Amino acid sequence: MKQGSTRIWWAVVLAGALAGGCGGGEAERDDDVASSTGDTSGGERQAGGTGTGTGHGTETETGQGSVQGDPVVEDDGMAVEGILGSLAQSTISRAMAQRMDRFSACFAARYDALPVLAGSATLAFRVRGDGGVRWVHLVNSTVGDRETERCLLGVAAGMRFSPGPVGGDAEFQDSIELAAPEDVRPPVxxxxxxxxxxxxxxxxxxxxxxxxxxxxxxxxxxxxxxxxxxxxxxxxxxxxxxxxxxxxxxxxxxxxxxxxxxxxxxxxxxxxxxx
Missing domain, CATH: 3.30.1150 (Fusion Protein Consisting Of Minor Coat Protein, Glycine Rich Linker, Tola, And A His Tag; Chain: A; Domain 2)
Structure with a gap:
């Protein structure tokens, strides 16, 4: 499944965030950027029931979250449908945008030790009906640094999507990408x-x-x-x-x-x- 993304220097650009805009945010959890250990499991999982399954997906590009299931039209436009419910694309975009600084901090914390750090990461989410993250996994990554990847998962696990999914849990994917500054020579x-x-x-x-x-x-x-x-x-x-x-x-x-x-x-x- 293809995910779109946009690259800028010193910033992590969230594919879904750019598609739906970065409008005003709902209440979100003020979790710290995760350290190397935490109280979640799965990729990172918040407390709650479990659920598995696969949707019959259509692909989206140009910076939108990947659809798990057929698109559902809601009042504000595109929505992402999971196994049991659907989540508006604008909700995904807003929540991802609200965490942009924390995703960026995961990379920035490692830049001194690894100046050539760059790459993309695809996160797969399952979101509960109350808007909390049931689980999130790193399903594709070229970041190449376990510490950074663990941090990204910790930030993602603390997200809240408001309003939550309609009809039950929803699943989707979104991508994050880092491009190093122009004056940093990329690795061979x-x-x-x-x-x-x-x-x-x-x-x-x-x-x-x-x-x-x-x-x-x-x-x-x-x-x-x-x-x-x-x-x-x-x-x-x-x-x-x-x-x-x-x-x-x-x-x-x-x-x-x-x-x-x-x-x-x-x-x-x-x-x-x-x-």
Missing amino acids: AWQPSRLRATLREAGSGLRVCNVPGDQLRITVYVDPGATVAAVGASFVPSDPSADSQAALDCVTRQVARWPFPDPGSYTAKVTFEAP
Whole structure:
């Protein structure tokens, strides 16, 4: 499923937010940006019942949240329909816009340690009828930094969508993207084929992580001297109500110990599918 996004320097641009506008906000939770641990599970999950399923989706582009189910027309225009209910696109856009500063802070907190940090992240939400987040997962990411990705999930888990879905829980996806400042040289882009020897030697070690899902994607920054600067990962969970954080922590720890090629004089970045 395709998500639209817009890139600017030093800012995280929320795809859904730009589509629906950044109008005045409803009451939202004033949670702090999440640290490396928290009281949620799933991708990040707030307390409440569980639910799974898949919608028959149509795709949207140009910065709109992805539709899970057929579009539902409401008074203010587009809506996103989940398995049980529907959520207005304008509500999604407003809620994402209200968290823009906190999403941005997740990247800014790591910029000194990782100047070349950049990439996109797709978040999959399930929202309860009261507007709280039941669960949220990072289902596709090229950010390449576990600390940043964990922070994004923590911010997303604390969101509130008001008014909440009509008819029950609703599911949707939205994307966040960071572009580094113009004066920062981007990392050298490696093709996955560059890692054939690495994957042959170390790839089987990921089995110990027992990743509970599919489409495990890993992004790595490799500094001169073949030193791993950062690792990030994402996957589509088989059971969205279950915890995925332990598996992602395991994957990134394993990959950080792999023997990578030396990029030479400047940091390299590579994204690849797990073997």
